[in-house]
Structure formats: structure tokens, C-alpha cells
Amino acid sequence: MASKKTRPTGRLLTVAQAAERLNTSERYPRRLIEERRITFVKVGRHVRIPESALDEFITAGTVEPVSLRIRGAA
Template identity: 85%
Template sequence: MATTKTRPTGRLLTVAQAAERLNTSERYPRRLIEERRITFVRIGRHVRIPENALEEFITAGTVEPVRLRMGRAA
């Protein structure tokens, strides 16, 4: 079975930049990389996270609010 690799597009972010965007410590993006929960790129011994992969990760975790209908109690 052939696997298709998608090429990262856009800017490549450092772990520090990704952490800043997520408003977390650098440990969290590193954990995402270690657990293979986010797409990343190895450049030698450096690790970069594609900007679009980070946006997809944020979008996937977005939870929409629930609208409650206020009805009359009968």
C-alpha cells in the first residue's frame, strides 16, 4: 500500500514559536511531537512545526458552544 506524504506548506515554526502561539510552555509542543500528535519536520537535529499543521491542530481541538433553548415550563 502506498502512503502519500503531504508537504508542509507555509512557515516552519520553532518549538518556542509554537509554544508561544499555543500560549503554553515549550514542553507541550515537544510532547505533541514525541507522541506523534502533530506533524513536524526534522532538519538535521532541529525540529520544526509547519504553521499549517499547528493551525489544523488548533482547529481540531476547537469546541463549539452549546446553545440552550429557553422554553416555558408547562
């Protein structure tokens, strides 16, 4: 089965830059990479995270607010 591969777009961020953007320690993006929960690129022995992959990860985790309707309110 051939899977469709998409080319990452935008800058390639280091793990430290990705962690800064997510406002976490470097441990979290490393765990995302290890668990294959985010797209990453290997450049030699270095790991880089495409900016577009980070944007997609953030968008996928975004929860929209719910507006509550109060019963009996006019």
C-alpha cells in the same frame, strides 16, 4: 500500503515559537511531537513545526458553543 503524504505549507516554526503561539511552555509542543500528535519536520537535528500543522491542530481541538433552548420560554 502507501499513505498519501502532504507537504506542509507556510513557515516552519521552532518549538519555542509554537509554544508561544499555543500560549504554553515548550514542554507541550515537544510532547505533541514525541507522541506523534502533530506533524513536524526534521531539519538536520532540529525539529520544526509547520504553521499549517499548528493551525490544523488548533482547529481540530476547537469546540463550538452550544445554544441552549429554554423550555416554556415564549
